[in-house]
Every structure is written in structure tokens, then in C-alpha cells.
Amino acid sequence: MTTASTSDAELVRQLDSLAQYFRPLEVPEPGELPRVQELCDLSDPFRADAAADELFVAAMREINAWHTLRNPLYGALWKEAGAPDMDSVGQVTELPYIHVNLFKRHALSSIADDAVALRLTSSGTGGEKTEIGFDAWSIGTAQRMDAWTMKALGLIDVERPANYLVLGYEPDPRLTMGAAHGLNELCDFAPVASVRHALRNTGDGHEFDPMGCVDTLLEFAKRAEPVRIVGFPALLHTVLERMGTMGVPPLRLPEGSLVLTGGGWKSHADRAIGRTEFRAGIERQLGIPDERIRDCYGSVEHCVPYIECAAHHFHVPVWARCVVRDVRTLEPVGYGDVGYLQFVSPFITALPAHSVLMADLGTLRPPGDCGIATPWFEVLGRAGVRRNRTCAVAAAELMEVR
Secondary structure (H helix, E strand, O other): OEEEEEEEEHHHHHHHHHHOOOOOOOOOOOOOOHHHOOOHHHOOOOOOOOHHHHHHHHHHHHHHHHHHHHHHHHHHHHHHHOOOOOOOOHHHOOOOOOOOOOHHOOOOOOHHHOOOOEEEEOOOOOOOOOOOOOHHHHHHHHHHHHHHHHHHHHOOOOOOOOEEEEEEEOOOOOOOOOEOOOHHHHHHHHOEEEEEEEEEEOOEEEEHHHHHHHHHHHHHHHHOOOOEEEOOOHHHHHHHHHHHOOOOOOOOOOOOEEEEEEEOOOHHHHHHHOOHHHHHHHHHHHHHOHEEEEEEEEOOOOOOOOEOOOOOOOOOOOEEEEEOOOOOOOOOOOOOEEEEEEEEEOOOOOOOEEEEEEEEEEEEEEOOOOOOOOEEEEEEEEEEOOOOOOOOHHHHHHHHHH
């Protein structure tokens, strides 16, 4: 396990780093994308009104034109679909979309190579792998959305340093997985008192250390700082199981502690448990209350952040829309019906991932009684029997090394 302690000077630097997430950004071509700029500058992720809908429609028209002009594949899809236009937000279902698996097989960039600021992949070695080159606008805007969403949900704490257990990959300059990148960014939303990683960098790869994780939690429970546990749920479940096997009594981590999980159970689906049971186990063994246990949803192909509210709803933010499509006909279905999840957002200029059909099954719900005014969705599982190897699969496979 790696450990890093933080000096006062380092805390100041970390707070400055957090402020960078909220910095102003400019679209690549302001003359072509003024409404994209305006939409992505909205700082309230859960704004829901007619003006926001109109702005979303205008931004989608701009980004459709952007990718039609710069990406031959999307241009062909646009033409084949009859060059549909959008006059209302309800017409988002008429726009052409690309299945997420296509990004795993083809480079679909809409920018020149010299405009790429960061390359991320969706998995490790082996299996189908998405590799995406992001321009500074696309990755910067995704990070800013993440920060605004964390702030709106009350999950940023600039006052108290936290001890972090990262149930993910120890940093390695050779590691380009989007999940590894994202998990380490989650350590920016409260100053770091110390940080330890569950997947240790061995030089030839990464090795899961569940015993080290148990020792870390025992150590953190003795300290005054809140604990932030971020990472893959399958790894956390394994750590909790190991605590039970060892006879470790229930812990009560300090007030303000938080769990943020992301990624499914994938190759360890046979060991998966329901979200309610999972949260109950965390609360019972670690003393972290249910409302401080949140799941995150996203992908390297569609990196708009979806983070559960306190009622455990994945709300669709102002910068995106969610469509559910029937598994047989691919026609859009209504609230409560199960189908493929499709996500639409005009923020991304790097590639035509502004309308992506996912391999995940889910259902869309109207705004509920949690106080957030945007619709929310449930993720019900991965469709089909052929497994796509994702970051969560790669991480879960390391659980075999104990």
C-alpha cells in the first residue's frame, strides 16, 4: 500500500488544484459553438426549466453540425437519417446515435492529432478497448461538470483533510485507463491527509491487497479525519468479506466519512449483491450512514458524471438527456420501461460521442420526491451474454491475486 502524508503547504496546493476544476473554459471554435459554450457554463447541474431546454436544443444543433462536418462516419449517419433537425428537446430521440461498442473498434476522432490533450482507455490489456483522444475543452468540461455535481450534492469538503482508501489503481505514468484517471480525481474533492491504493503497482502491473485494505481501515478508524473510500464496488465488497472472515469487529469511521463507488461487478457478477444490501453492509461494518454511500455511473465514451443523490437516484444533469430504447425495436420507450440506455450531450467536441447507445439496460424515472427536479435513471445490468472487458472487469480480475 502506498502512503502519502500532507503538509500545510501541500493542503494549500491541493485547494488550488480543486479551484482549477471550476476555471473558465472556451470551446475550440467560439464562432461555431456559442450555445455549447453557454450550456456548459451553467453551474447548476440540476436546473430544469424551459430556458435550459431551449439552450440544450440550440447546443445540440451546433454539435451535430460540428461532427457532421468533421467526422465522415457521423456525417454519413446524419445524411442517412434524413439530416434531422431539433426544434424541441423531445426530438432528441430522432437524432442518429452510435453504439458504444463501435468506439472500441474504430477511431472516430473529430479533431486533429495535435489537438489531443489527453488519451484515455476503457480497459487494460486484452479484450476490446476504447482509446479516446480528448481535446482540452472536452476533458476540461467533463471535469468541471464533475466538480459542479459534487458541489451541488454536498460532497465537497474544503475544510477537513481526509484519509483516502482508493479501491483502484496506484498511479503509474503508463496507465491510461479512464477509471484510474477518474478515481484519482475523486481525491481532489477534500484535502488529502493520506492516501492508500488497493491495487498496488508492482512494476509489471497491479496487484490487489485486501489485507492491506483491512489494515488501512483499522488504522483510519483510530484517526480523527474523515475517511473517503472511492473505487470499484467489487473490491470494497471483497474487503468487507475479508473483515468478516478475520473476525474484525464493526468499525465506526469518523463523522463525515464517505463512500463513492463506480463501475459494476462485471466478471464477478456471481458474487454481486443488491445495492441496498451492499450499502447496509457498509453501514454495519464501517459505520458510514446510508446517505453518505453513493454510486457513480459513466464511461470513457460518455464522461458526463452521474452521481447518486442522497436518495440513490442517478439524476440526469442539465448538460445531458437520457433516452431508453426498446431492446427489440430500438424505439424510445416511456418512464418505467426497460431498455438500452442512450445518453445525449453536446459538450464533447473530440469525437461524435454526443449521442451514444450504451450496452447497459436501464429505466428512466420522472423527478421524484428527493427535491431534485430532473429525471433520473436506474441501471439494471449489462445486456447480452458476450462480456465486454471494461475497467471494472480488469480491476475485478485482480481480485484473484490475494
